[in-house]
Amino acid sequence: MTRVLLVVVGVLLGAYGAWLLLSRQDTDGNIATGTWLVAGVLLHDFLLVPVVLVVMGLGSRLLPGAWSAPVAVGVVVLGSLTLVAVPVLGRFGARSDNPTLLDRPYVAGWLVLAALVAVVVVAVSLLRSRRGAQSGAAPEGE
Amino acid sequence: MTTALKAPTPASFTSRLHSPAVAARVGVWLGVCFGVAFLTGLISHYAQNVSQPIPFPTSPSWGYRVTQGLHVITGTAAIPLLLVKLWTVYPKFFERPPRNVRRVVVEVLERVNTGLLVSAGIFLLVTGTLNVAQWYPWEFSYRRTHYAVAWVAIGALVVHIAVKLPIIRDALRGDVDDTTHDDPAATRDGGVSRRGLLTTTWVAGGLAVLTTAGSTVPALRDLSIFGVRSGDGPGGIPINKSAVAADVTATATSSSYSLSVVHGDNAVTLTREELSAMTQRTETLPIACVEGWSASGEWTGVRLRDLLDLVGAPRDRDVAIGSLQQEGAFRDSLLQGNFADDDRTLLALQLDGEPLSIDHGYPCRLIAPNRPGVLQTKWVSTIEVAT
Incomplete structure (x- = not known):
């Protein structure tokens, strides 16, 4: 059956990876790898997601109905792009002997992006609240 | 709640x-x-x-x-x-x-x-x-x-x-x-x-x-506000490792620089002037780094195969390319036979019509087609054919 076959293949691929991981490095390297493997999940599951849930919860409570969806979309887009950009925003890998590396105005770029996202969010929200008022129905949401 | x-x-x-x-x-x-x-x-x-x-x-x-x-x-x-x-x-x-x-x-x-x-x-x-x-x-x-x-x-x-x-x-x-x-x-x-x-x-x-x-x-390029490299650099190509980082500034600019090409007992030594006097070829080839950035350049220099012929190296032999760089994982690289024999593989002396900048590998660097950038050895000082 397809599923059983897939499980077998998957376990073999994963086992090869585990063997590569454990056999090609010294203990210190393995401990460092293990730390990063575990830290990533912990930070995501117990910090990032709860923060996102709290922010989203607050947003839907405090914002007018027409605003909550556009703001949520804006937060997802800008938030995930900001995470992607952390290494360049901090320029942690910059080297004084190499001017061709990390050679853009990243913070200015981020500000432009944030401004664009904000403009779109505000424009869409205003449009939605006007449409809601015109149709006579109260905007949905709490 | x-x-x-x-x-x-x-x-x-x-x-x-x-x-x-x-x-x-x-x-x-x-x-x-x-x-x-x-x-x-x-x-x-x-x-x-x-x-x-x-x-x-x-x-x-x-x-x-x-x-x-x-x-x-x-x-x-x-x-x-x-x-x-x-x-x-x-x-x-x-x-x-x-x-x-x-x-x-x-x-x-x-x-x-x-x-x-x-x-x-x-x-x-x-x-x-x-x-x-x-x-x-x-x-x-x-x-x-x-x-x-x-x-x-x-x-x-x-x-x-x-x-x-x-x-x-x-x-x-x-x-x-x-x-x-x-x-x-x-x-x-x-x-x-x-x-x-x-x-x-x-x-x-x-x-x-x-x-x-x-x-x-x-x-x-213009849209990539978070791009790690703008694409600027000497000859329009960014740099991964600088001459300062590789600690080769003195040896690469020294008047006593020479390239040695070795195949068993056959060996020749060439200065940069002697390399320039050989037949020059121009190839358009990309530098494509493992970190994901890449840029195409017009490289001019000596065809590697011409150098191998000087020492009578047979075809399809692996070639070890050594750098002036004393330390680091990529101070040398192994060029497989099919790459060594490819007509486009050069020991480049120029980029974009100008002498190589020191950060791009002056006096000369390897440039081969379809090869990870880390293996395009810079500041080449030895070429050794496997026997």
Whole structure:
């Protein structure tokens, strides 16, 4: 059956990876790898997601109905792009002997992006609240 | 709300966005991204292997540029996708184990697999993104570890797909707003529709690519506000390792510099002037770095095969290229026979009609088609043919 076959293949691929991981490095390297493997999940599951849930919860409570969806979309887009950009925003890998590396105005770029996202969010929200008022129905949401 | 804070259960998450109908749709594209990144990663790993039972092809010259560009692009696009996917299925994390003993065993194994997949997936995206920006805040070997964890991730992904196959199939056949597989508590309409969340995810993934890919796709250069390299550099090509970092400034500019070409007992020594006096060829070849950036250049210099002929080297022999650089993993490289014999493989003296800058490898550097940038040895001082 397809599923059983897939499980077998998957376990073999994963086992090869585990063997590569454990056999090609010294203990210190393995401990460092293990730390990063575990830290990533912990930070995501117990910090990032709860923060996102709290922010989203607050947003839907405090914002007018027409605003909550556009703001949520804006937060997802800008938030995930900001995470992607952390290494360049901090320029942690910059080297004084190499001017061709990390050679853009990243913070200015981020500000432009944030401004664009904000403009779109505000424009869409205003449009939605006007449409809601015109149709006579109260905007949905709490 | 207070009980939800104490001990969340899946029922604590009431948004109707927490649905397999959403997770399956994001999951498909996440799977595609991981699949492409895995395959292109294998290609890159093999291209850097010293031992290649099946010779890595020298054509097309832009092959590695495309595969490694795709590797970094799909990995970057996967970041927003993974975040949304994990948020969507987050309530499952708080599911209580079943009472039936046999089911518990299966459930535990499945949870372990999911844990491995999430942990390996996050690890790959984080270390990959940091590596692209040349930030190494860890104490393990990046290349080996990223490679090994990729096998773990792809294995766990295949198992995950096998476990979820019926529900994936069902979810994809049905409408995105179908509630068949939803948790009974997940009914609250929070304002964003499921289609809205999916569109948001595609937009975030697309923007992640547009804002970074200019480092390898010249057309996107102006849009890539988060690109690690603007693309500027001497001769229009950025630099990975500078002469200062390689500690070769003195030896590379020394008047006593010479290149030695050795094949067994046959050896010749050439100064840069003597290299310039040989037949010069010009080739348009890309520098394509493992970190995902690339740029095409017009290189001029001596065809490597012409140098090998000076010492009577037979065809199809591996050639060791040594640098003036005294230390570092890439101070030398092994050029496989098919690369050494390719007419486009040069010992370049010029880039874009100007003498090589010292950071690009003055007095001369190797440039071969379809080869990872780290193996395009700079500041070449020895060429040794395997006997």
